[in-house]
Every structure is written in structure tokens, then in C-alpha cells.
Amino acid sequence: MSEKAWGGRFEEKPEAWVDAFNASIHFDQTLIDEDIQGSIAHATMLAHQKIITTEESQEIVRALKSIQLDFHNGKIEFQESLEDIHLNIEHELIQRIGATGGKLHTGRSRNDQVATDMHLYTKKEVQIIIDMIHSFQQTILELAEKHVDTIMPGYTHLQRAQPISFAHHIMTYFWMLERDQSRFQDALKRIDISPLGAAALSGTTYPIDRHETQELLNFKSLYENSIDAVSDRDYIVETLHHINLTMVHLSRLAEEIIFWSSEEAQFITLSDAFSTGSSIMPQKKNPDMAELIRGKVGRTTGHLVSMLVTLKGLPLAYNKDMQEDKEGLFDAMLTIKGSLRIFEGMLSTMTVNEERLNTTVKQDFSNATELADYLVVKGIPFRDAHAIVGKIVLWCIQNKMYLLDVPLDIYQSHHESIESDIYQYLQPDEAVKRRTSYGSTGQEAVKHQLKVAHQYLTQKQ
Numbered sequence: 131m132s133e134k135a136w137g138g139r140f141e142e143k144p145e146a147w148v149d150a151f152n153a154s155i156h157f158d159q160t161l162i163d164e165d166i167q168g169s170i171a172h173a174t175m176l177a178h179q180k181i182i183t184t185e186e187s188q189e190i191v192r193a194l195k196s197i198q199l200d201f202h203n204g205k206i207e208f209q210e211s212l213e214d215i216h217l218n219i220e221h222e223l224i225q226r227i228g229a230t231g232g233k234l235h236t237g238r239s240r241n242d243q244v245a246t247d248m249h250l251y252t253k254k255e256v257q258i259i260i261d262m263i264h265s266f267q268q269t270i271l272e273l274a275e276k277h278v279d280t281i282m283p284g285y286t287h288l289q290r291a292q293p294i295s296f297a298h299h300i301m302t303y304f305w306m307l308e309r310d311q312s313r314f315q316d317a318l319k320r321i322d323i324s325p326l327g328a329a330a331l332s333g334t335t336y337p338i339d340r341h342e343t344q345e346l347l348n349f350k351s352l353y354e355n356s357i358d359a360v361s362d363r364d365y366i367v368e369t370l371h372h373i374n375l376t377m378v379h380l381s382r383l384a385e386e387i388i389f390w391s392s393e394e395a396q397f398i399t400l401s402d403a404f405s406t407g408s409s410i411m412p413q414k415k416n417p418d419m420a421e422l423i424r425g426k427v428g429r430t431t432g433h434l435v436s437m438l439v440t441l442k443g444l445p446l447a448y449n450k451d452m453q454e455d456k457e458g459l460f461d462a463m464l465t466i467k468g469s470l471r472i473f474e475g476m477l478s479t480m481t482v483n484e485e486r487l488n489t490t491v492k493q494d495f496s497n498a499t500e501l502a503d504y505l506v507v508k509g510i511p512f513r514d515a516h517a518i519v520g521k522i523v524l525w526c527i528q529n530k531m532y533l534l535d536v537p538l539d540i541y542q543s544h545h546e547s548i549e550s551d552i553y554q555y556l557q558p559d560e561a562v563k564r565r566t567s568y569g570s571t572g573q574e575a576v577k578h579q580l581k582v583a584h585q586y587l588t589q590k591q
């Protein structure tokens with residue numbers, strides 16, 4: 131077992147199983163690149179401030195880079211007894227360059243070090259998520275462009291409501307994701323801040339230059355208060371929330387995909403590449419990817435709640451409870467990136483069964499509002515029209531017909547102003563076309579919407 135970096139005031143060593151409980155190395159090695167980047171900035175600044183010599187700084191930087199390389203080549207095995215990524219790297223550094231390695235931690239604590247690592251990591255990952263969301267939005271937009279004229283039933287309460295354009299329906303997710311990416315963009319303001327130099331909590335007596343490390347690490351700003359710098363985990367809560375809400379959105383689309391691909395609906399066909407079979411039922415083709423994404427919201431919600439509860443009632447400044455901020459965040463990142471990637475593939479390879487959608491929408495009462503509107507055009511108050519149509523629908527249910535099948539004399543027995551043009555009026559594509567209000571499902575309105583969506587995406591490039 132290696133000597134503890136903090137072993138000086140101790141007479142006894144913890145037993146291995148106690149070390150195992152305390153250690154974070156098995157998950158915080160994810161932060162190796164950020165940890166080394168932060169240490170290089172710190173060592174560079176220490177030399178500029180003449181706290182260590184230029185030669186010492188160069189030696190430290192060189193050794194840190196070789197540790198990083200060796201780690202990625204699988205040549206380093208970290209030790210649990212050395213607790214975490216910070217102490218493991220420091221130990222390795224001292225092994226390689228001796229006493230000079232021990233100078234790196236001057237004017238620094240693991241408290242500001244781990245906060246720096248987490249800020250760098252979260253910033254990097256959030257930028258990846260934003261890019262992935264943009265790419266997924268592009269996929270949705272391309273799909274929508276192909277289906278402006280594909281008419282499908284729009285639902286409320288999962289009951290057929292009114293005919294809509296498939297493009298209009300799918301574009302709803304484009305706008306949800308637009309809000310998601312803008313939430314991530316906004317969070318970056320609070321992620322992109324340097325805590326480095328706060329040391330344990332109170333700052334340091336060494337003449338360090340926090341602005342220099344901020345610039346070297348490419349942080350937009352720096353914490354004004356050293357205690358806040360090491361105690362703040364708000365940006366992690368916020369990031370977990372934004373991940374979770376995006377996952378909630380993906381789960382809603384996943385649910386639609388699952389329903390649309392069912393035998394009952396057959397609105398879409400998933401490509402084989404994004405489906406799986408059954409080990410017992412040879413006919414099955416299951417939408418497992420969509421179901422998994424729907425299911426994974428359980429864990430991302432858990433990570434958010436878990437972080438909030440960890441922070442609740444936590445006194446200033448650093449407390450070991452904060453080590454619990456990592457696994458949830460790392461897992462949430464993997465989950466959302468995996469889900470976005472799968473979803474993009476699934477959506478860009480699925481087939482929208484246009485014929486099926488177009489005929490489905492004729493086998494329901496989703497044109498009932500049209501009939502009421504028709505009567506309104508004839509001067510009947512909407513409330514009365516609603517009641518008349520209700521009676522006609524009831525007649526249809528009793529006589530096993532849809533509105534397009536009702537003979538004209540039956541219509542006229544319900545209201546004399548209904549004429550033979552009603553059959554054209556009730557066609558689902560006519561119903562969609564008549565919707566000209568801004569942001570509606572009418573083909574012209576949808577084309578305008580797609581144009582605006584394009585502008586949103588091009589502004590980001």
C-alpha cells in the first residue's frame with residue numbers, strides 16, 4: 131500500500147476495505163485529461179509568479195504529459211489506496227521526478243482542483259451535447275421536409291382529434307430540442323467559470339495569479355469568492371436537469387415511435403438495424419431502442435434528484451459528500467449522448483408509411499370539427515353546430531359509417547343547409563389546407579415554419 135499524501139498526522143492506516151469505501155479512483159479517472167490540463171496551467175502560473183522555477187515547472191509539465199500518454203496507452207494502473215485521480219497522479223509524478231513533483235500542489239488544494247476538473251469536464255460534455263442536439267434537429271427537419279403533405283390523425287387524450295400534417299407533428303420535437311439546446315447554452319455561463327486558486331476554501335498566501343490560470347484554461351470568468359468556488363455544485367444540478375428534461379422529451383418521441391410502429395398503427399416501419407427480435411416469437415420485430423430511451427429517463431431523473439438531496443443542508447465549504455457528484459453526472463452524460471445518437475439513426479432510417487397514414491385518417495371522425503365549421507360558414511352559431519354534428523356522429527356510430535359515407539338526405543335531415551359540397555369539405559387534406567393561421571398545420575404555414583427552423587439552424591453554424 132502506498133503512503134498517504136496526508137499520512138503525516140496519522141498513527142494508523144485505514145484498512146483496505148475502508149480505503150475502498152473512501153476511494154473515487156474507479157470513477158474519477160474519467161477526469162484524467164482535465165486534471166492534467168488544470169495541473170499544467172497551475173504549474174505554468176507558479177513559474178510565472180516565481181513560486182517555483184521555470185525549470186521545475188517545465189519538468190512537472192513534461193512528466194504530467196508523459197503520465198497522460200502512458201495512461202491512455204494502458205501503461206498505468208491507479209491504486210485504490212491513493213484514493214482519487216488527484217493523489218494518484220501526484221504520486222506518479224513524484225515517482226517520476228522526485229521532490230520537484232511535490233511542488234505542484236503549492237497554493238492549491240484538491241478542493242479547487244476537483245472543482246476545476248468538473249468545470250472543464252462539464253463544459254466539454256455540454257458542448258458535445260449541444261452539437262448532437264443540433265445534428266438531431268437537422269434530421270428532424272429533413273424528415274419534416276419530406277412529409278409536409280403526409281396527412282395523419284392528430285390526437286388529444288390519445289383519441290383521434292383532427293387531421294394534421296406529419297411534418298407539423300414531428301417538428302414539435304424540433305422546437306422542444308431548440309429549447310433544450312438553449313437551456314444548455316445558458317447553463318454554459320455558469321459552467322464556464324474558474325474555481326482554480328481558491329485552494330482549500332480561503333485562498334492562499336502565495337502570490338498566485340488566478341486570472342492567468344483562468345485564461346490558460348480558457349474559462350470565461352472566475353469565481354469572485356473562494357468559498358463559493360469550492361462549494362458550488364449548482365452547475366451540476368442545472369446540467370443534470372437539462373439532460374433530464376431533454377431525455378423526457380426523447381422519451382415522449384420514443385413513446386410515439388413505439389405506438390406508431392405497432393401492428394395497430396403501422397404508421398412507420400423501423401429499419402431492421404434499429405430493431406431487435408424475440409428469442410421465442412419468430413415474427414417479432416421490437417422497438418427496443420425506443421423503449422430503452424423511454425426507460426432511461428428513470429436513471430437520469432434519479433441522478434438529478436440524488437444530486438439535489440446530496441446538496442441539501444450541506445454546510446460550507448467542501449464536504450466529502452460532494453464526491454457523490456460524479457458518477458451520476460458521468461452516467462447522465464453517457465446516457466444522453468447514447469440516446470441522441472441512437473435516436474438520430476432510428477429516425478433517419480425509418481419509413482413513414484404515407485399510404486397507411488392517409489387512409490387511416492379517413493377511417494375516423496377526425497373531420498368532425500370540419501363539419502361544425504362548415505355549418506358556421508352557413509351562419510349557424512358554433513355551439514349549435516357542435517350539437518348538430520354530435521347528433522350526426524351518433525347516427526354514424528349507430529349505422530357503422532364515417533362522415534364521408536353519410537348520404538346527403540341524412541345530412542339534410544339534420545340540417546337543411548348541408549349541401550353536396552360537404553364531401554369535398556370533409557376531405558382530410560382539405561381540412562389541413564384550410565388551416566392558414568400562423569404556426570398551424572396548414573401546408574403553407576408548415577412551409578413557413580420549416581423556413582424559420584432552417585434559419586435557427588444556420589444561425590448556429
Ligand code: ARG
Pocket residue numbers: 154158214240241244448450452453454
Ligand atoms: N475525490 C474528491 C472528490 O471527488 C476530491 C476532493 C477531495 N478533497 C478533500 N478535501 N478530501 O470530491
